[in-house]
Amino acid sequence: MPQITIDGKRIEASAGKTIIEAATESGIMIPHFCWHPSLSVAGNCRMCLVNVGMPKRAPDGSTERNPDGSPVIQYAPKMQIACATPIADGMVVELSDKRTETAQNAVMEFLLINHPLDCPICDEAGTCKLQEYSFTHSVGKSRFDDPKWHKDKRVPLGPNVMYDAERCILCSRCIRFADEVAEQHVLTFVERNDHVYVDTFPGVTFDSQYSMNTIELCPVGALTSRDFRFKARVWEMSFNDSICPGCSRGCNMQIGVRDNQIQRLEPQTNMHVNQYWMCDHGRLTQYDFVNTNRVQEPMIRRDGQLVPVSWDEAYKAAANLLKRYKHSEIMVVSSSRASNEDNYMLANFARKTLKTENIDFPLHTDESFADSLLRTADRSPNSRGASETGAGNSRRGVDFAHLLARINSGSIKALYVMCEDFAESAEMTAALGKVETLIVHASNNNAVTAAAHVVFAASTYAEAGGTYVNVQKRVQHFRPAVVTQENSRTTGMKMSRWDKFGTQYDRWAQGERRNCRQNWNIVQGVANLLGGDWHFKSSEDVFSDLAHHVAPFKGMTYELLDEHQGLILDRADSPEPKKEVYKSFTMKPN
Amino acid sequence: MNVTKNTEKERMTFWEKIYLPEIARGLGLTLKQMFKPTFVRQYPEERWEPLGSYRGRPVLVLEEDGERCVACGLCARVCPALAIEVRASETEQEKERYPMLFEINMLRCIYCGFCEEVCPEEAIVMSKDYDLVFTSTEDAVLGKDKLLMPVEQLQDRLEFLRRWR
Numbered sequence: 001m002p003q004i005t006i007d008g009k010r011i012e013a014s015a016g017k018t019i020i021e022a023a024t025e026s027g028i029m030i031p032h033f034c035w036h037p038s039l040s041v042a043g044n045c046r047m048c049l050v051n052v053g054m055p056k057r058a059p060d061g062s063t064e065r066n067p068d069g070s071p072v073i074q075y076a077p078k079m080q081i082a083c084a085t086p087i088a089d090g091m092v093v094e095l096s097d098k099r100t101e102t103a104q105n106a107v108m109e110f111l112l113i114n115h116p117l118d119c120p121i122c123d124e125a126g127t128c129k130l131q132e133y134s135f136t137h138s139v140g141k142s143r144f145d146d147p148k149w150h151k152d153k154r155v156p157l158g159p160n161v162m163y164d165a166e167r168c169i170l171c172s173r174c175i176r177f178a179d180e181v182a183e184q185h186v187l188t189f190v191e192r193n194d195h196v197y198v199d200t201f202p203g204v205t206f207d208s209q210y211s212m213n214t215i216e217l218c219p220v221g222a223l224t225s226r227d228f229r230f231k232a233r234v235w236e237m238s239f240n241d242s243i244c245p246g247c248s249r250g251c252n253m254q255i256g257v258r259d260n261q262i263q264r265l266e267p268q269t270n271m272h273v274n275q276y277w278m279c280d281h282g283r284l285t286q287y288d289f290v291n292t293n294r295v296q297e298p299m300i301r302r303d304g305q306l307v308p309v310s311w312d313e314a315y316k317a318a319a320n321l322l323k324r325y326k327h328s329e330i331m332v333v334s335s336s337r338a339s340n341e342d343n344y345m346l347a348n349f350a351r352k353t354l355k356t357e358n359i360d361f362p363l364h365t366d367e368s369f370a371d372s373l374l375r376t377a378d379r380s381p382n383s384r385g386a387s388e389t390g391a392g393n394s395r396r397g398v399d400f401a402h403l404l405a406r407i408n409s410g411s412i413k414a415l416y417v418m419c420e421d422f423a424e425s426a427e428m429t430a431a432l433g434k435v436e437t438l439i440v441h442a443s444n445n446n447a448v449t450a451a452a453h454v455v456f457a458a459s460t461y462a463e464a465g466g467t468y469v470n471v472q473k474r475v476q477h478f479r480p481a482v483v484t485q486e487n488s489r490t491t492g493m494k495m496s497r498w499d500k501f502g503t504q505y506d507r508w509a510q511g512e513r514r515n516c517r518q519n520w521n522i523v524q525g526v527a528n529l530l531g532g533d534w535h536f537k538s539s540e541d542v543f544s545d546l547a548h549h550v551a552p553f554k555g556m557t558y559e560l561l562d563e564h565q566g567l568i569l570d571r572a573d574s575p576e577p578k579k580e581v582y583k584s585f586t587m588k589p590n
Numbered sequence: 591m592n593v594t595k596n597t598e599k600e601r602m603t604f605w606e607k608i609y610l611p612e613i614a615r616g617l618g619l620t621l622k623q624m625f626k627p628t629f630v631r632q633y634p635e636e637r638w639e640p641l642g643s644y645r646g647r648p649v650l651v652l653e654e655d656g657e658r659c660v661a662c663g664l665c666a667r668v669c670p671a672l673a674i675e676v677r678a679s680e681t682e683q684e685k686e687r688y689p690m691l692f693e694i695n696m697l698r699c700i701y702c703g704f705c706e707e708v709c710p711e712e713a714i715v716m717s718k719d720y721d722l723v724f725t726s727t728e729d730a731v732l733g734k735d736k737l738l739m740p741v742e743q744l745q746d747r748l749e750f751l752r753r754w755r
């Protein structure tokens with residue numbers, strides 16, 4: 001393998017790689033705008049110019065040497081762009097010598113000639129490559145006195161993406177993304193030299209299911225989310241790692257939270273799952289139900305009305321109701337939307353405490369949702385995990401397909417539902433009125449809670465810790481991002497400055513701390529009144545118990561899952577080799 | 591001064607020790623002051639008008655077409671006391687964003703002037719307002735209605751900033 005020296009550091013890389021690829025793989029960052037590891041090379045921003053040299057050859061073909069024995073380096077007369085120059089054995093690349101620094105500074109000066117410098121109103125500020133390099137690779141002075149060239153600042157490229165032509169540095173990342181990844185060939189450059197801007201072809205719009213990935217991909221703030229625009233500044237939000245519950249791909253993402261409300265979701269790189277992307281559906285729909293229409297506290301039905309009660313009262317009410325029925329009269333509905341921890345506890349509760357085999361979960365399949373990039377037909381994040389942890393039907397009891405008939409025939413009298421809303425089935429919703437006892441865990445008010453006798457306020461995925469198993473059988477860990485009364489400041493959550501220092505007297509720190517609990521904890525509360533003996537303190541405790549008892553999870557811990565960005569079922573002992581994760585922005589706060 | 595000599599005996603003369611003549615001397619001094627011109631300002635009827643360099647409560651600059659503030663949140667970030675809360679929203683105006691909500695908690699504010707210094711729009715400045723009275727903690731959180739001040743009333747400060755900053 002060719003050896004090259006970057007900034008005095010010797011690295012090895014396979015032949016055919018470009019300088020910037022070789023550097024990134026060994027953790028060296030060469031400043032760049034237009035290059036991206038998953039897109040073709042455009043070589044148009046010139047930010048990656050570096051001083052490149054090769055060992056000098058004597059006429060006889062041998063390497064010329066200095067008196068101390070080191071090879072004489074002959075630098076190329078012109079600087080090379082690191083993103084398009086293939087490496088060669090013995091190559092020497094200078095990143096911080098005078099020549100490279102002058103070039104970087106000059107490129108920055110050119111890029112900023114017509115840049116509006118409206119960082120104060122720009123959503124990118126704080127994660128902007130142009131800001132970043134202004135600190136690190138520019139002297140911060142412009143010698144250009146002429147008025148700036150003005151362009152349009154609010155151009156919708158599609159339903160979700162807004163384009164600001166003034167901020168655009170014309171790197172073509174968005175165009176290449178649309179062509180190569182989203183495969184929607186609608187974006188192009190229009191005009192020439194400093195009048196250039198990005199536009200859609202006439203009569204089409206950039207409405208790809210992946211269009212919003214261009215927002216993070218854009219190295220500056222030229223592309224912004226029409227959904228998020230101006231909701232919060234980057235440094236005002238805390239970002240915790242999570243998993244999108246929108247489908248069984250389980251895209252890794254970060255949840256941006258301010259005032260204990262989710263402001264936005266953005267993809268987190270995981271090369272084994274979603275690479276750098278997530279779909280627009282995931283990021284637009286998977287947070288509203290966390291912020292609004294929540295079940296505020298545990299409730300029980302008294303005189304036909306749901307009234308708020310304490311957790312202990314609700315546990316007691318549920319336990320007393322369940323005691324009235326024979327094992328075969330109770331059906332437990334687990335959930336492909338809940339975590340492995342939740343389903344594992346519920347399965348144990350059903351089989352060991354209620355001694356019933358009537359347990360199953362509904363599937364949420366939608367063939368029209370699937371595509372060839374990320375989206376899958378299974379619209380729940382954890383159907384695989386639910387069956388692995390024993391929350392599926394074992395063929396010995398009532399399964400979900402027969403539930404409706406059994407309710408209607410009166411052989412199922414009590415229903416214990418965890419986090420399912422039956423929204424796809426009107427018959428099922430109607431049948432809920434016929435069961436004598438309906439106990440539900442619910443995070444949002446819906447038709448099931450309206451009919452329920454006991455409602456437990458459940459945490460959503462954003463307030464819980466847990467694991468999902470995705471369509472590739474990959475077990476992935478997600479952390480809580482939104483504070484509840486249950487998880488309040490105990491779980492190592494990342495916090496913004498405002499979260500850290502806000503007091504009860506500050507209006508901005510009074511974002512609601514909901515009185516909801518994680519599903520496994522609720523199950524534990526009810527089970528312990530019916531003879532169970534569980535004392536799990538955290539979802540991590542539950543997971544270690546699970547990993548001990550359920551064979552495919554053997555050897556897994558949260559720590560290992562985090563370290564390897566997820567592990568495949570049954571293969572905890574042979575994770576994929578770890579690689580450098582490319583990060584476009586390095587200065588992101590929080 | 592030599593401290594060892596500072597005994598009671600040395601500090602007091604005989605006349606001082608007998609006390610009464612000193613009383614009379616003190617009363618005399620008071621009497622003399624009563625006939626001199628006074629320096630008392632009849633506050634609050636008579637207010638002191640500070641100079642442009644004075645740092646009173648921070649206010650938002652209001653122009654004809656609305657506030658200058660673009661809700662960038664930098665003042666909230668720099669404020670050492672976390673007194674400021676800004677929430678942005680989009681406007682049809684050219685500046686694109688404006689503060690939907692802007693609050694300064696005057697119980698937190700320490701009048702440091704950092705917010706004024708960091709503001710890229712010269713939209714928040716220190717006014718001459720120094721007499722703040724509140725009857726509850728809620729009252730002390732000033733919203734946009736109390737913070738916006740017409741630019742004409744802030745000329746002194748803006749002039750000061752232009753010259754000295």
Ligand code: SF4
Nearest residue numbers: 168169171172174218
């Ligand atoms: S909009 Fe962004 S990604 Fe697209 S060309 Fe301009 S700077 Fe590059």
Ligand code: SF4
Nearest residue numbers: 244246247251279282
């Ligand atoms: S592909 Fe699935 S998991 Fe990924 S963002 Fe979309 S809905 Fe979420």
Ligand code: SF4
Nearest residue numbers: 669699700702703705
């Ligand atoms: S003057 Fe200082 S303490 Fe007061 S609001 Fe401004 S930055 Fe905060």
Ligand code: SF4
Nearest residue numbers: 659660662663665709
């Ligand atoms: S720094 Fe200035 S422009 Fe920015 S939010 Fe504060 S007052 Fe408004």
Ligand code: FES
Nearest residue numbers: 032034045046083
């Ligand atoms: S990154 Fe090499 S030219 Fe843009």
